[in-house]
Amino acid sequence: RTAVIAALVFFNYGYVVRNVGTMWCRLDPRAVEAARTLGASAWRAWRTVTLPSLLPAVASAAATVFLLCATAYGVVLVLGGTGAGTIETEIYQLTARYLDLRAAAVLSVVQLVVIAAALWVGERARRARQAHLALRTDVPATPLRAADAPALAVTALTICGLLVMPMAVLVIRSLRRAGHWTLANYTDLSTTGGDNALLVSVWEAAGNSLRVAVAATVIALAVGVAVCLVLSRNPRSRLLVRGVALFEAVFMLPLGVSAVTVGFGFLITLAPTGLTRSWWILPLAQAVVAVPLVVRTLLPGMRAIDPRQREVAATLGAGPGRVLAGVDGPHLLRAGGLAAGFALATSLGEFGATSFLARPQGPTLPVVVYRLVGSPGAQNQGMGLAAGVVLAVGAAALMLACERLQTRHQRRGRLILRAEVG
Template sequence: MLWRGIWDGGLDLGGVGNVLAESRTWKVVWQTVLQAALGTAGAILLGVPSAYILYRVRFPFQKVARAAATIPFVLPTVVVGVAFRALLGRGGPLEFLGLDQTVTAVVIALTYFNYAVVVRTVGTMWQTLDPRSAQAARTLGASPSRAFLTVTLPQLAPAIASAGAIVFLFCSTSYGLVRTLGSPGYGTLETEIWRETTAMLDTRTAAVLSILQVVIVILTLIVSEKLSSRTAGRLNLRSHHVSPIGKSDAPAAVFTGLVLVVLITSPIISLVARSLTVDGEWSLKNYRLLATSGQGFSGGSSVLEAIGNSLRIGLVATLISLAIGVPLALVLSRQVRGPLRTGQSFLSGAILLPLGVSAVTVGFGFSIALDSPPLDLRNSPLLIPIAQAVVALPLVVRSLTPTLSSIAPGRREAAATLGASPWRVLATIDGPFLVRGIGVAIGFAYATSLGEFGATSFLARPDTQTLPVMIVRLLGRPGGDNYGMAMAGAVILAILAAGIMAAAEAARKDPQ
């Protein structure tokens, strides 16, 4: 894909320059960066006070509140987009605000989706901070706000910055949210890549835009890695400083409660309610229609067939990502020195790239790289699972590597000294820890594959439509039945994704 952008029978920097000289190119870049910056700011402003309440103080039903805060992040982006359409769109409780298919709606949805990232990252670090520093400042006469700004906030700054970099990355590559919530004329780098490829048939321009996105992603990843390494030193502390909730915590508690009720749960409630109503009355009609292809379609898959496709393709993609991810996690978890350490760091960064690069770019790359011999996979049933496995691979590796890294190197050396073969060391030392994390890895991979939309939208054929692709297709068609079916399909997709993640967490085992 990168090569297509600069080569046309020879090095073609002039073609690249023509694309970069267009005002629309930089308008799209600006809209992408601005959208990501606003979404990041919103997630931090809402997430930091919530991190304090959910992780620094103790109160009844705290685990329930934490679970509610993480709901958005386990949902596919298409579900989040459709949920906000149900809340803000026609027939929704907040339709009167006029925010449907606006940039504001996209930014609110980005804040919603990434809220959990800030809460978890900042809250986990906040637990490790020794409260005596802030208490000393208060003893010396500092007000609560001054103690927070001068003592606590600087200590939290690495975690906030690290979370912000990750959120910016996610916000700049939120294709599903923009497609489902944005207006037809609104464009980001991702939607422009899709438009140039599918509507304009201009793969050269799409490739150059993909290069611009890769540059943004790489810069963000570099910042994220540096900030994450600074945060990791704090997170390794095992002491947790948690105190009972008090009167002084009331403002933050009320604020967090409002965020959880108004922002986090209301879109999901609106989505479920909208899927169960037809012409203002409660009905299961939208769910019964899922066996059809909807209004205005000339043939094609039904939603039920799309669900079957998603489950089958997701299973194959999960197996592929595990087959590649488990060996990579074993390699990255080993403590090495010298040149091997450099190579290990490079490999770790390379694996992270699909997590940051838009799935649209991944799908575009597959569509032009695997459409001719010797790797002509255009008609292969493995094409979509392979693309989805690439998207899920970083999550598989990242979920397994910390668990395997916690093994003391001396345990492997002691087993080898006692005569154990490398395979037996792997089975008896690494094996129990691998079992501990494999459930979560499977959950991440399967849930990611089920909700994957960007790459699949490029590669799906009429007979291989997945559920996210079908939902967006229904939203783009006029007619109340199509709209209601999209809502019902989104509810089913949310249940599948959340259920798989819950089962994976429940299956987690501790090593003996």
């Protein structure tokens, strides 16, 4: 269980940092400056001004991470063994090993009920903390100070102990076979058959994963942006308020329901129609898994926009499209790169739903990694480690690319703003 918990922290640490950090760097610093001018210490200004403004983002990230950890599948399957089974691994075992679809369906329904209750509690807590904030897209970065040393030390220890060390061990182990340093684990990635357990090469599986991830991300972003535009509005009618809350719960449900349940639902629903043999079944299933993450990434910033900004723009003659582009657009673009990165990384590494739906002749990279690691033989084990490094590097490269595009857009916006001011 300790290994499972450490791995879950490894996977979700970055999500919390980026989600809360994106909101933090957009807060108007003038409120803190005013508090300091009135005599508040740095700690008191942070506790009374910054922290209350960040609580909606913190609560959203905490709820998301809790649901992701509660429905973790791949980590528990690989690290948990027989002593740390969860409802997700039981659904997979009942379906894939024992073909007991009725018992698997019962467990899926139980999980739906529990997660629906958790989402309801989280929504009530969010409403209690929700507030409209003065957000900006041109806030300059704050220079580091001596007072930041404790936070830097904790961050460095966390990154080295839980993030860098596991990846370093993975890379080192991938360069060894039978007690010798070698690149054979990587050169064998292009081979199939023989002593390894693959029907297609690892590079073919990686290409298939990338195509599926891009298609799933496009679908997830299109759906997620549309959903956020609806959920970020504040209807005046009680009936519409309840309708919006129900609409949000429907789209948040896949976040709390494991990918195993999503894949199982796709399998039993679409198998009679033959659609499970279509290539598009994987992007659709992965988009279902990624949409809640996109919504959770974009929605806190959208809800924090003061609706009076839209009202003022409309009063000045701006049409709905102009209001959307001028008021909501900059905030969507600011968090859009982060949402795209999370969707790409999630889709690229998705294993739960894919393990049900991937065809033997078209597996994704996570399925190949699990197949290799679970097969006997030094060659299979070494190739599994090397394929894991390829998967990690690919996911990191996609996240960095999205982050770079987002940063470039932010810098361009600042240059345009300076030019207009000049």
